Amino acid sequence: MTTNTELLSQDEILQQWRKSLRPGQQNLADWEGGRMAISAVPGAGKSHSLAVAAAMTIARHQLHSKKQLVIVTYTRSAASSIKEKIKKRLKELQLPQSGFMVQTLHGLALHIASRHPDLSQLNLETATIVIPTPSHRIIRAAVEQWMIQSPYRYQNLLEGSQFDGEEAEKLRRQSVLRTEVLPNLAHTVVREAKSSGLTPQQVWDMSEYATDSYSILAIAAGLYEQYERLMRSRDFIDYDDMILAALRVLENDAIRKRWQNSVFGVFEDEAQDSSPLQEKLISILANDPNDPDLSPNLIRVGDPNQAINSTFTPADPVYFNWFCDRCKQQNKLATMNQAGRSSKMIIEAANYVLSWVNQIWNSKNNQTEKPFRLQSIQTVSSNDPQADANPESVGQGLEIHLPEDIYETVSLIEKRVIELLTNNPDHNAAILVRENRQGRFLAEKFAHFSKEYGIRVYEVSESDRFSQIPEEICKLLQFLDRPHSPDYLKSTLEVLEKRGLISAQDLNALSTYPEQFLYPTPLENQPKKEIEIAKNLCCELLKARLELPHYQLIPYLGMKLKYTGSELATTQKLASRIYQQTIGNSSLKSTINALNEIITSERFEAVEDDNEELYTRKKQLTIITMHKAKGLDWDYVFMPFLHEDILPGSLRVPVAAKFLGEFGIAEVARAQLRSAVHTQYQNLSPRILEPMQAWTEAGLLKKAEEYRLLYVAMTRAKRLLWMSSAKMGPFRWNTFRSDQSTQLQNKKPCPVIPVLINHFPESMMTF
Numbered sequence: 130m131t132t133n134t135e136l137l138s139q140d141e142i143l144q145q146w147r148k149s150l151r152p153g154q155q156n157l158a159d160w161e162g163g164r165m166a167i168s169a170v171p172g173a174g175k176s177h178s179l180a181v182a183a184a185m186t187i188a189r190h191q192l193h194s195k196k197q198l199v200i201v202t203y204t205r206s207a208a209s210s211i212k213e214k215i216k217k218r219l220k221e222l223q224l225p226q227s228g229f230m231v232q233t234l235h236g237l238a239l240h241i242a243s244r245h246p247d248l249s250q251l252n253l254e255t256a257t258i259v260i261p262t263p264s265h266r267i268i269r270a271a272v273e274q275w276m277i278q279s280p281y282r283y284q285n286l287l288e289g290s291q292f293d294g295e296e297a298e299k300l301r302r303q304s305v306l307r308t309e310v311l312p313n314l315a316h317t318v319v320r321e322a323k324s325s326g327l328t329p330q331q332v333w334d335m336s337e338y339a340t341d342s343y344s345i346l347a348i349a350a351g352l353y354e355q356y357e358r359l360m361r362s363r364d365f366i367d368y369d370d371m372i373l374a375a376l377r378v379l380e381n382d383a384i385r386k387r388w389q390n391s392v393f394g395v396f397e398d399e400a401q402d403s404s405p406l407q408e409k410l411i412s413i414l415a416n417d418p419n420d421p422d423l424s425p426n427l428i429r430v431g432d433p434n435q436a437i438n439s440t441f442t443p444a445d446p447v448y449f450n451w452f453c454d455r456c457k458q459q460n461k462l463a464t465m466n467q468a469g470r471s472s473k474m475i476i477e478a479a480n481y482v483l484s485w486v487n488q489i490w491n492s493k494n495n496q497t498e499k500p501f502r503l504q505s506i507q508t509v510s511s512n513d514p515q516a517d518a519n520p521e522s523v524g525q526g527l528e529i530h531l532p533e534d535i536y537e538t539v540s541l542i543e544k545r546v547i548e549l550l551t552n553n554p555d556h557n558a559a560i561l562v563r564e565n566r567q568g569r570f571l572a573e574k575f576a577h578f579s580k581e582y583g584i585r586v587y588e589v590s591e592s593d594r595f596s597q598i599p600e601e602i603c604k605l606l607q608f609l610d611r612p613h614s615p616d617y618l619k620s621t622l623e624v625l626e627k628r629g630l631i632s633a634q635d636l637n638a639l640s641t642y643p644e645q646f647l648y649p650t651p652l653e654n655q656p657k658k659e660i661e662i663a664k665n666l667c668c669e670l671l672k673a674r675l676e677l678p679h680y681q682l683i684p685y686l687g688m689k690l691k692y693t694g695s696e697l698a699t700t701q702k703l704a705s706r707i708y709q710q711t712i713g714n715s716s717l718k719s720t721i722n723a724l725n726e727i728i729t730s731e732r733f734e735a736v737e738d739d740n741e742e743l744y745t746r747k748k749q750l751t752i753i754t755m756h757k758a759k760g761l762d763w764d765y766v767f768m769p770f771l772h773e774d775i776l777p778g779s780l781r782v783p784v785a786a787k788f789l790g791e792f793g794i795a796e797v798a799r800a801q802l803r804s805a806v807h808t809q810y811q812n813l814s815p816r817i818l819e820p821m822q823a824w825t826e827a828g829l830l831k832k833a834e835e836y837r838l839l840y841v842a843m844t845r846a847k848r849l850l851w852m853s854s855a856k857m858g859p860f861r862w863n864t865f866r867s868d869q870s871t872q873l874q875n876k877k878p879c880p881v882i883p884v885l886i887n888h889f890p891e892s893m894m895t896f
């Protein structure tokens with residue numbers, strides 16, 4: 130492709146490039162303008178062809194800094210990789226590099242908002258960007274405010290489906306509502322409503338259509354309203370505020386036209402992950418300034434079958450699917466269905482899973498969309514330009530094991546990885562897990578690989594764990610500062626439970642009366658063993674508070690939490706930083722304040738942009754979650770612990786919150802908002818589902834997404850896809866201890882395992 134291009138004319142080079150693309154990819158290169166959707170399969174070369182088509186468009190239309198092509202991607206690393214590809218192509222054509230801009234959606238929004246601070250009302254000099262998780266203090270404060278402002282609704286929740294007025298139960302329910310149910314609800318609805326483009330007032334309006342006894346949507350609207358008020362008063366902004374700020378700028382006719390005049394068109398990658406608000410922003414930019422009814426110059430490329438963020442972000446593949454359907458009616462939908470990444474066997478397995486899942490989505494579920502868009506992956510043609518496209522399978526290509534237990538799983542993987550990476554040191558391998566705890570367990574078991582076999586083991590979630598250290602320490606210090614606060618006691622117990630130091634139990638019951646729990650009188654019944662252990666641990670922590678100077682408390686707590694080597698080092702670093710920061714004003718309170726500041730402002734920087742090349746080095750075994758594996762590939766992919774209770778799993782009502790009914794309020798609110806937005810999108814009046822109906826819908830959406838996650842994971846493999854489902858495993862991974870003290874239980878395999886074995890009998894490796 131790059132040979133001898135100096136001798137060719139620009140037209141000839143463009144022709145060559147076009148020829149180097151696969152049939153589906155060529156649609157992108159042939160685009161002349163208007164709206165277009167490209168629905169692609171995993172490994173189809175979306176980013177590759179988007180970059181080629183972008184360079185061709187820039188050349189054909191002679192774009193420049195005042196008339197640019199805007200390319201939008203979802204992560205900063207994807208943005209920089211596409212940018213490099215386009216630059217290289219333009220260089221070949223000897224064209225300047227100024228006719229385009231590659232941005233993440235939020236980067237683009239900030240770019241627009243910061244140019245017009247008066248219109249965007251966004252002052253980046255003073256504003257702090259926050260990610261409001263349920264435990265974030267802004268969410269907690271919104272909940273407290275709401276409780277004061279809506280005593281009647283709060284009382285109604287407290288009474289739940291039945292209540293006999295008993296004091297201890299009342300206190301327990303208060304704790305559950307204040308520290309679990311309402312923060313979760315606030316977090317979910319703020320995210321869902323805001324990125325769907327709804328204001329608190331619009332959620333209030335929707336709630337008028339609801340008929341449930343708690344008025345869940347009215348509670349949601351109230352929480353959202355409080356959140357917005359608090360954010361404004363503290364000069365905080367969240368990610369959606371950036372997009373809203375850009376949209377406010379573009380409401381101004383003259384400014385909007387100026388922006389539209391400077392944008393030739395917009396190409397969007399990973400379009401299945403867009404929220405309605407994001408779609409709105411790029412559509413406005415892509416519109417013709419003089420005729421908004423004209424089809425916008427907008428290409429959206431995505432794979433709806435790889436939408437795996439919809440249960441924790443408001444992205445929803447339904448919007449991209451609708452966009453595809455709209456384009457299809459106008460003959461503007463193209464598909465990229467050839468992919469060169471995987472061997473034929475792996476492609477067949479992935480295709481089979483896709484069609485089987487859609488098939489079992491039986492008539493009872495026919496209200497919800499099917500999990501997958503029906504498109505099967507095809508192998509590429511024999512003259513495909515991709516090197517080693519559809520490589521030969523290694524072993525059986527698909528190998529399925531049913532080990533006796535998770536420990537046998539470990540030895541099977543160990544044997545296979547050592548054999549494969551020793552014989553093929555240029556190749557790489559990954560174990561894809563559903564939960565971080567599984568990854569931790571495997572990383573511990575394989576820690577000796579590097580020394581004994583020269584195989585590097587790289588556990589990706591390690592850095593995530595480090596970023597939780599300040600928060601965990603802070604929670605414990607708050608408890609030491611005010612041990613009689615039920616909230617602080619509960620957060621401490623949660624940390625201890627998460628770290629496997631106490632067993633899983635109803636923490637609300639323990640924390641309702643801190644005094645009684647910490648210092649029981651001899652008259653009280655002998656507590657159960659697990660409660661005794663929790664109590665003793667808490668008392669030990671309190672004792673240390675009296676005995677140690679407070680600057681030594683942080684390393685002490687790190688030790689008590691059984692942090693390992695590098696975690697301890699991080700704790701030490703944290704301690705010395707806090708020490709520096711609080712010199713001259715050193716007290717437990719100032720330490721907590723300093724920690725709080727680190728937690729609020731730095732989470733944001735810790736996100737994203739880890740170097741993806743580190744994940745795919747040769748002779749390395751990467752241990753990574755299925756979510757994080759998206760967009761990457763390895764020669765050998767291992768997927769252990771495929772059990773039905775996790776994949777596809779099901780939604781559960783937490784025991785502590787059962788007094789509210791047989792549904793989770795946050796999930797219900799989200800499903801209600803979602804269906805209301807969908808009906809509005811289709812210009813109908815909002816349809817608000819009944820709570821049980823919404824709960825069922827939420828459960829189906831979760832299952833559908835889990836199956837898509839499985840599909841994403843399977844399609845990461847190039848030469849070997851190794852899957853297993855052990856017969857015995859832990860009841861739950863988050864309370865599992867790897868010292869073999871946890872009793873294992875019988876586990877049911879993920880339903881696709883028997884289906885795959887049945888269809889591909891030669892893949893079954895356990896006899």
Ligand SMILES: Nc1ncnc2c1ncn2[C@@H]1O[C@H](COP(=O)(O)OP(=O)(O)OP(=O)(O)O)[C@@H](O)[C@H]1O
Nearest residue numbers: 149150151171172173174175176177514515760761
């Ligand atoms: N026409 C082509 N010529 C040469 N190489 C290609 C072509 N199309 C795709 N490729 C190569 O195929 C590989 C996969 O492409 P890419 O990573 O863009 O796929 P993708 O569609 O983003 O996959 P996924 O969505 O599964 O992550 C890349 O190495 C890319 O360079």
